[in-house]
Structure formats: structure tokens, C-alpha cells
Amino acid sequence: MSAVVPLSALLDARQVWRGRAHEVSVGDQPTGWCALDAVLPAGGWPEASLSEILLPVDGVGELRLVLPTLARLTQGQRNVVIVSPPYAPCVAGWRQQGVDMRRVEFVDAGEKDVLWATEQCLRSGSCAAVLAWPHHADDRALRRLQVAAVTGQALAFVFRDRSHLSNASPAALRLELEAPPRPQIWVRKCRGGAVPAQAIPLPRSVH
């Protein structure tokens, strides 16, 4: 019978490898916001999945959150589709953020067709990301989008009102934006990891 070796001795002799708890991995789909990437389990957007972004009102930083991702994708010659945005996008502003507008398709769809158009784009496999502003999306509709995102290996972003937070959602990631004066991002759900307890500040676009 061999002698009992104290664990500390093994560790001191560096014969046992210890997994480090805090290793920040860079995901395949970084959000472009280091503070956010650090807390998300995938190191960025969950790949080929639906991400839900909940807003108190329009225009509180939802584009600031996703434009770095759109810039990265369009510069990599990937297509991005914007379905039924609530306002007209300002081309000059988007270009300042690095988005290649030749790769961005805008789709004006009626209320009934928003989900259909979003699903078609996601499922096609030729869009890297699809952003949509659906008015009436229930649990089943979001699940369809999630399945379509997996099928087409695309990032799906759905922007909805904050009142939907209490309803369960099939989205892999749910972010809630808090309006100024303290603009910040709350991670409300993230698949494959614990929900961080603290909010991440969202810097202003103009300093």
C-alpha cells in the first residue's frame, strides 16, 4: 500500500494541472465591447442564436451596442439585414461606426410580415446577422427565429419593449438596456453561464 500523499505536496510539486477559473476566452462573435465580452459565457454573442435586446424606449443605445458587430461583419464581406427599423438609419452615422453600407439590406415589412421576413433571411444561410423590430412576437415566434438562426448559422437580434422581460423567452441571450441618465446593460439571461450580478456601463457615443 502506498503512502497517503498530501494534496498540497502534489500541488507544490506542480504535478497536478489546475484549471484556472478566470480565463477570459475571446469568442468567435465578439460584441466589440470588452466589458460585455468579459461577462458573456461565449465571450461574445452566442453563435447562431437569437439575442433579445429589451429597451425602455427607442434610441437609448441599442445601435451603439450592435454597430461594432455589424461593422466587423460587413467589413468581412458578410451580409446583414435590417428588418423594419423604427426610424430611418442615418447612413453617415453608420459609416462613422465602420459599417460597410453596401452589405446592409433594409427590408420594409408590414407588421404581419416582419417575423416572416426575418425568418427567411435567417434561414437562407447567406446573412451573417439579422436585426428585427417585431411588434407582436410571442414565445412561439421567437422559438421559430431561434431555430432559423441555427439553421442558417446567423446571429439574430430582436429589439423589443422592456415590458416583455417578465415573459419567458427562448433567446440564448437577453440584454436589458437602461435609459439615461445611467445608460447601462443588464444581462438578464445567458445560456451556458451564470447571469452577472452587475450591470455593464454603456459609454456615450459622443464624448
Place this chain on the structure above:
Amino acid sequence: MLWLCIYLPSLALDGILRRRSTDDPLVLIDGPVNARTIVSANEAARAAGLHVGQRLSAAQALLSQFEAIPYDRESVERWLRFLAAVAYRYSSEVSLLPHAIVLEVSKSMGLFGPWPRLESMLRADFTDLGFRHRMAAAPTAHAAHVLTTVSDGQAVLSVDTLRNALQRVPIAKSRLPANAIAALPSMGIRTVGQVLALPRDGLRRRFGAELLAALDRLTGDLPSGLELYRPPDTFDLRIELLHEVENQSALIFPVRRMVDDLAAYLAGRDGGVQRFLLRLEHREGRFTDVQVGLLASERDGALLFEFARGRLEHVTLPEPVLALRLIARDLPAFVPAGRDLFDERPANALPIEQVRERLRARLGDGAVYRLGSTQDPRPERAQREAAHDEVPIEPHPRPTWLLPRPIPLRGGNPIILAGPERLETGWWDGGEVCRDYYVIETSLGQEAWAFCVPDEQTGWMIHGWFA
């Protein structure tokens, strides 16, 4: 030289049957009003005892319910030309014979494969289009034509074996001049082989030079003298519906057929279609036009049908439809989408162009667009659909949402974060603008792009949000 002949025995009937969705008995009738006879009958009609050559009155006595459609001579020619366009895909030398298409395939076999393969490809095409056919190949066009009347699928690949193959062909099926066909059997000459063995001098004296020329064309001693077929530059197909159609869904099947025909025609000329017109014809010359416009040229039948169907669903029929016409004039070259070998997209990915078409078909032509910058500094005109100006990136701050028209700022005084940036332009075209733009923070904490009258900093108008 190797000529392939496709013999189409029942063009008029097939042309009607292919757009019918039922198998009810149907006959084509021809002749004077008081003595109409059946010239063609479909399977169900034949099974009921109707046959070609029967009087219509006799047929009506046999079967109470069947459809009788007047035989349309023009349709035969029309379908023959259409199928020639389809066959044009396989050879550049296509000619028309009565009820038959001949094409020179000796060079085509290098591309499409040896004879059995080429034959099965052509057969599949014609079967898909719904036309019954017989095929044969021979070193001369006329010999191939004759062989189709005797058997189906016979291939005589060399000149040496051609005479052998022609030996046993009965005179009645030889397609020689009519006077010879009538007279030769009574002289005890029953096959082509026997005619070929006769002295030419005697034949010339009795039947004239016409018979000898026909024989020489058969054996290849004379060139075939056929005029080459050229496919038309526009596609125009019209079909009359068998009944008046009031319901859109009943148009789907014929439209599907027509669009498939268009696709077959496009494949034949290795082209695509960018825009086509679907004309729904009503009574007394009135019609409804359905325009189908595509962003890029396409030629896949299923795809074209999907777009046509999407457009058709939005149309309300003002009155019953009697006939359909598909006109395609804009036929640019088809450029298949190239794909990268190391493409990261899934293998079954639909190209973005097709996604756009699908969305346009349902949402409307203007629903899918790209935006680009223009040279104009005025925010209202600084961006436009499909603008391709090479404009440097704006150095001054610009919002990410733009309001279609500026709205007045409500609430307390804003905090100015950046500005002013003066825009004073447009005096030359009546759209004069003189504004000071600022980035402001509203009392609610939102960042806005707003302007006011120069040097005043009151009367704020919000023009965009920094979302």
C-alpha cells in the same frame, strides 16, 4: 455527322393535355361542321372506344361525357418552334421537319456524353414538358426522320450501316414523294432497299428527279438542304384556358407550366430573364398585366414560378380570365453566381440575391433596398437608395437614427455636447438650408442631433438620435 430526330406525333393533343389537371376523356375534332371527325384522342377517350377517324356523332353515341376541342393547326407549328428552342440547348444546328425536330449531335456528344446518355437527357426534357416523342439517330437528317417512323430509339451511327438500316423500311413509311409512295407498291416494290437497288435512270424517267433527290438526301449523297432554326429573341407564349377562371388559385397550375416553359427556353439559349409580363386576358380584349421584375437575371423554373406566384397573389381579378400570355423581352445573359471554395456559409445557403427576390415577391418591389451616401451635405438628401457615390466618411458627429422630418424639442433646456456645425447650402436648387447642428442631451438623458437658427441656440429641432 450524326443527326438526331425527335418525332412528335401528337403535338396538338399534348399541347392541350399538358395544361389540363384532369384525365377526363378528350378528343380533338376537325373537318366541316356537318362531318366532324376525331383527329386525336387521349387515353381515357380511347379506352372508352373513341378512335381517330371516327365521326363526332358516332363518338357521342358511344360516350355521353367527353370534351371535344377543335384541332388547332397553328398550335402544332407553335409547339414545334417552342420545342426546337428547347432542343437548341443540345446543338447549334437544329432544323424543323413536319412534326419533327432534327439536330446535329456529333459534336454535342463530346459535351453531353455518348449517345445513350444524350438520348436519355433529351427524353427526360421532352417527357418533363409533357410531349410524347420518338427518337432515332442516323448520319443524315432525313434518314433519322424515316427511322423514327419505323421504330423508337434506333441509332445508326455510321454511314456503312445506314443502307442496311434503310433496307427493311416499308415504302409507305419512307417519306418519299407522294406519287412514288402511291405507285411503287403496285410495282411489287415494298421496301426502301428495293428502291435503292433499282437503276437510277429508270427511276428518273418514271418519277422525275424529285424521287432521286429524296433518295440521295436519305443516303447522304446530297446535303439535307434544311434551313437552320434560329431561336427567337423574345419569348411569347399564350395559352387559352379550357374554362373561364374566376379564382386565382386555378391559375397557379397553368402559370407553373408556362414558367417552366420559359425556363426550358432560357436553358436552351443559355440566357436568363430579368423581367417578364404575365398577361391575364379577359373578355373583349380587356386584360390585366402582372409585371414580374427581378433584380438579376434568373433562369431556374422553380424560382421564377415562386416570384410570379408572389406577384399574382396580390392581384385581384376584375373579371374571369380566358387566356394567359407570358411575354419576356428582357433576356440578358445569365451569369451564375460564383462561390468561393472556402466559403464559410452553410452548403445549402440560398444566395442573398434570391433572398432579396423572395422578400420582394411578397413585400413589394420597393421593400428591399440598400442605402448609400450622396455628395449632398443636407441630411435629408445625404443618403439615397442604391447610391454609390464614393463619399469620404463625415468628420462631424452624425446620429444613427435619422428622423424623416425634424421635430421640435420638448422639455427643459438641453445640454450641448458638441457643435455647432453650420450647414449653409442648397441655395441653388430651392432647398436652401441654413442651420447650426449640435449634439445635445435632452432633459431625459437621450442624445440627440438637433439644429437651430444660426447663432441662436433656441427653438431646437431634433433631427436624429444617437441610439
